[in-house]
Amino acid sequence: MSGASEIVALGSAAAPTRVRETAPPLIANALYLLPAFAVLAVFFLLPALATLGISFTDWTLGARKFTFVGLGNYLDLMASAEFRLSLVNTLKLNLFVIPASFLVALALALAIHNTVKLAPLWQTIYFLPVTTTLVAMAFVWQWVLHPEFGVVAWVLTGLGYQPVNWLNDSSLVLYTVGFISLWQLVGYYMVLFLAGLSSIPSSLYEAAAVDGARNPLDRFLHVTWPMLGPTALFVFVITVIKSFQIFDVVRVLTKGGPNKASEIVLHTLYQEGFVFLRTGRAAAIATLFFVVMLALTLYQMRVLDRRVHYGMR
Amino acid sequence: MAGLTIRRAQKSFGTTAAVHEFSLDIADGEFVTLLGPSGCGKTTLLRLIAGLETLSGGEIVLDGRPIHDLPPPARNIAMVFQSYALYPHKTVAANIAFPLLMQAALPLRLPGLRRFVPGRAALDRRIADRVAPIARMLQIEHLLARKPAQLSGGQRQRVALARAMVREPRLFLMDEPLSNLDAKLRGSTRADIIDLHRRLKATFVYVTHDQGEAMTMSDRIVLMHEGRVQQIGKPLELYANPANLFVAEFIGQPMINLLPLQFVGGVAQLAGQAIRNLPPCLDDVALPHEEARIGLRPEAFALAELGDPQALMGRIHLIEHLGNETHIRISLPGAEITVRASSSAAHGLSVGQPLAVRPNWSSALVFDKHGNRARSAALQAAA
């Protein structure tokens, strides 16, 4: 099954061989490093610092002058009802998407792992959305969910319900956006889980059977889940990171609407920076976003490290 | 009658048969080893007994009760896996206690939640009382709080044994339990397992590909090859009286010497040398066969004077000094043989030197061209 575990193994588990300097030409080293590090410095490191710097100014895009406002942008954001709404929406969206994606992916992986013969078929089907361009599929979903001409409305009417305006109902729109994201990424998390499942040695299940584990629940609680623990933690963190990066569907389908009901932080960042041209303020949002993602990614790296060094041999 | 009976057990994977019509009676308390090269079906057979594989045909009866349709937990059989299969997330104590925990009611089996279930403390005490003496016996008491990853190979092996013992099963299955240990540890653990078998008075079915292990540990050996039994018997029986060439070659280290026997004009030629005075018993057995091979163990030779009419003549090809004894490889015209000699007898020999060895005909084994034992007509009549 999947390459995820393999890649991890390639990445870090393989024992490093003796590393020795082959030749001393220091200029060659520098030449080899230069192109990559010029790009990293110019397009990643310096801009990240620049963002932090800009976040302390009142700069607007295109303006020739700006003044330092200290934490002004941050204080403004905190005081702004709109930004607070955006935060709340982001939180709501993630509280739906993260557990739902995680649990659905886990359930799918467990189910598929046990269907030995058809596993490749199911895996292919559920992974298919991962390969798609979300923006294009968002437009498709728009027409699947269309309250008048969509399949869902048609099914609902057939069952005797009223059609629902999924993308224009301010109490539903976040969940609709969340569902589309789930649809796209659940196969991805599922594949990670499947890799974890297939790396559990079958002798453990056999030992458990001989030791008296009679039903699937015992096997799950005493072998599968604890053995999957590191993978699960790893998948969970990835789910969180990916969920916080939801943007495309909101941008193309709702633009934050209706009535700011689907306004989420990344969309606010885009609007402030590139529509309203309040660059300083956008930079402050970007910085806040950075801090959250940084914490998550650092945690993820720790988890990854644990995952690699887990197990007996 | 207690014990394990296997009748006409069969197992095939797709079209390939892993075990052919296997039958065996194992007495209560016996130590039986399934021996054979990899792929011979010995592990499959063990897994059939454990219930990890389902029979394609035949039956398995334990203590008078057919068990082949029961799931593994219901068979009350313990197994020690080749990889030990310890639960890496559980402590040593929890690993050993696991089979007992699985006998508890469902709420008590739930990790985490079980602490809120009444009766948990009493159960845990009972379990601890069962685990403690076993841990003491195997000298792993000081490791109970550790995780498997923190143990050495030998310690893991003991934990696996302890986990197998905790339910006090009547039957222990062991799948190459020593193969992951280094040579030194293997020797001492071998003795420990023999000792354990004596103390527990339980039935052991032990799988190995190492004939030395099988010879030293077992009451009886079942030697298998390509899913079929080659011979069942006591270790020395297999050594001294192998049923066929496969058994003769598999058992014994260094390997048995096989010398081609031909009759040219009524004169026996062994490995290309005319043999006068071939003992009549051998003559009788070998004569009906055009091609036969005589099997002689390395110790069935004595160093002889050059020119001894009863000896085989050759040239020393290699000398291996093992300290207590010496193995001498000798090139004969039609074969190469290994002779075991005492160090003192071999003293002063050197490679390239001619050497005469005298076979001890009374222990010679005769094989026909199909590799089966050729027995004398008299013996066959008696049997």
Next chain:
Amino acid sequence: MSVRALLVHALLAAGAVIVLMPFAWMLSLSVKEEHEIFTSNLRFLPEHWDWANYIEAFTTGHVGTFLANGAIVTLSILALQIVTIVPAAYVLARKEFRAKPVIFGMVLAVLLIPPQVTAIPVYLMFAEAGLLDSYAALVVPFATSAFGIFLLHQGFKTLPQDLIDAARMDGASEFHTLWFILTPQLLPMIAAFGVFSIVAHWNDFFWPLLVITRIEHATPPLGISIFASDEGGNDVGPMMASATLIVLPLMLAFLIARRRFIEGVTLSGLKG
């Protein structure tokens, strides 16, 4: 098959219907005439197969332009990435020099930076340089990948020193050793990274949205969104035809090389 297995398959099949629904609907709408789309009397197969939507996708939707742009941009990015990553990863993995910890620290630091954070200053740079609405704006910021350096660094570390020594003994230059002896050993890893990079940049929307405004340089996701807003989103048939054409290349690649593809895409799990 046991009842439980049957139940599991039934549930998986039900889920599969939901997962595949948008694809079926997309294909269905892409071959329907307008009056068959705007009707509450739905059916999956059209009464009359109308391929005109695909033609319109090319003429008014310019789907040919964004597909070509997608190919140009993703392949240029990948080519630049390989050229910059391989030597950098090699030096970091196999050489000892004083600045190494600092430089390797830089790689790890960049791994921690989400793309949205650097967007504003990088946008400003391209605006100042007058390079908005150009291929350069789409390609140059991604000319290397910290993740790729990290990955190949691990790969180069696992290669035996004997291989390098043997090549030196046989008279190969360092350049030759790197590109023709060592790099081929890492082809599976590079292929996985290639899949990862192509998928990421083919599908990326945020960055093109900032730097590209005209359809001439639009990549597929941006292109279809421009098409949607230009047409007011009512040209459904051609939109669905465009969507089909946009998702088709990667989907076919996935169906042809399933294992490799999954391997590549799940690489991003390491990156986030």
